[in-house]
Amino acid sequence: MGNLAVSYAGAGKVELIDTPYPEFELKDGPGVHPANIGRKVHHGVILKTIATNICGSDQHMVRGRTTAPEGLVLGHEITGEVVEVGRDVEFLKVGDVVSVPFNISCGRCRNCKTGQTGICLNVNPDRPGSAYGYVDMGGWVGGQAEYVLVPYADWNALKFPDRDQALEKILDLTMLSDIFPTGYHGAIGAGVTVGSTVYVAGAGPVGLAAATSAQLLGAATVIVGDLNADRLAQARSFGCETVDVSKGDPAEQIEQILGVPEVDCGIDAVGFEARGHGHDAGKEQPATVLNSLMEITRAGGSLGIPGLYVTGDPGASDEAAKVGSLSMRFGLGFAKSHTFVTGQCPVMKYHRGLMQAILSDKVSIAKNVNATAISLKDAPQGYAAFDEGAAQKFVLDPHGLIGA
Structure with missing residues (x-):
């Protein structure tokens, strides 16, 4: 099975590329830290991406303002449906719809145990803190793709209580991964x-x-x-x-x-x-x-x-x-x-409470940021419009599930 994804193609450019379907092991690739290659991820799940958003942090890389390597698969704002569970996953099941914090954390280190999940000590060999599809963040593959691997899934993923309700409010709930x-x-x-x-x-x-x-x-x-x-x-x-x-x-x-x-x-x-x-x-x-x-x-x-x-x-x-x-x-x-x-927001400190505010109609974050759903194939145009200052938050819809 293939996996269409959005990648950084040099200053000012993104492109769609065919990438391998995720496995429960980190493979070599653009931006992957050598010490992470071959790392087993039996504690992970594979998500079918429902919504993944273009972020201003992505734009910094796309403008050529970081040391991001060409070919890096972008995307750290991820909401998806569990389609495979790793051997060591206990509490998530196939079919669950979840929000994924942009910061990857292990749940085991000193910082994670005190709620400082933005500076986890175990997921990035270079420095504290990690994220999907981001320069110098350990090389975890980004989520602007049809499918994505989420490590330490029982810890990282926030499960929505009701699938139908989640899909109905998906433009709001997708904002829980980061912004x-x-x-x-x-x-x-x-x-x-x-x-x-x-x-x-x-x-x-x-x-x-x-x-x-x-x-x-x-x-x-x-x-x-x-x-x-x-x-x-x-x-x-x-x-x-x-x-x-x-x-x-x-x-x-x-x-x-x-x-x-x-x-x-x-x-x-x-x-x-x-x-x-x-x-x-x-x-x-x-x-x-x-x-x-x-x-x-x-x-x-x-x-x-x-x-x-x-x-x-x-x-x-x-x-x-x-x-x-x-x-x-x-x-x-x-x-x-x-x-x-x-510093990086420790998303897990806030995302459950903000989810409840959304589900209880206490806040309309999608309306306030002018959330606009586009197809994965339209990502290059979305990046260009965002870079030109469009007053929109572009939400990529890889499988056409948002409109449905």
Whole structure:
């Protein structure tokens, strides 16, 4: 049996390729760590992919802004149906529909046992933390494919309680693999609570998910800043205030909304490809968002930073940024006693509760991020539209199950 998949084909390009059907063993391939080759995965399941999403983190690789090798199968946002179970799987069964956290974790190491599943110590020989279809993350094959292997499946997979209900709400539930928990993690890290004023930098899908999460947590006012008019309109569609940072730093516009030029909570949903504000709006300035958030977040406040920062960026604007060194005003953050919460979201900390919120109709995450289902074969067009700033979250539908 074959397995059609989306792969990175060099800077600015993705292509569809035929790949082998998954087995319960890691094989050699683009990006696979040599120490992982031959690793047995009897604790895994093979999923028939129902939905797998294009993510801004994928775009960083596709733009050539990482050291990702050509041929890497992409995709870390995975929802699927179990079609095979490994020898050591106890609790999942063929036919179960599950959400898969983008971070792969073993459930056995020191970090996993304390809920820090984003920095599992056992799944990536290079460093703590792993993910499907991602550069330097151990080489686990991505899920933008017809079928995908999920290791440590009893631990990693979140089973939906009812198959029919799951398929009915699949455009919402597919967001549980990454962007909804990631946005929620940003809001939690920023200290959002009832009555908070919140500024979210970035109106891409993660920013919109963070804004949705802030509303879910009881924020009084959620303000979203971006350069993209369509994405700002999408934020306003579900009750957010907005700031157009092409008109200058956000403080003055925030003051017009709140009466003061600061917020209780700041969230960075942009990351290392940040651009300047005002006259510098077209220039890449990777520390812009972090510095801006320190200026506009009140003394004693917190910054949630789910936006991606990397240790290797060959396309960076200066030599320091190529290794993740940014011109950040850390002294300002120190002076204001800010708390910084960074790193991969530990999806498992949040995904069950967010699933319940979706199934109980407490939140409409698919509507808020403008989820748009397309076929697997249309993935290249989806990547191109997303790169051009489309105010959509593209959901790939490899088997035509979403429309059905």
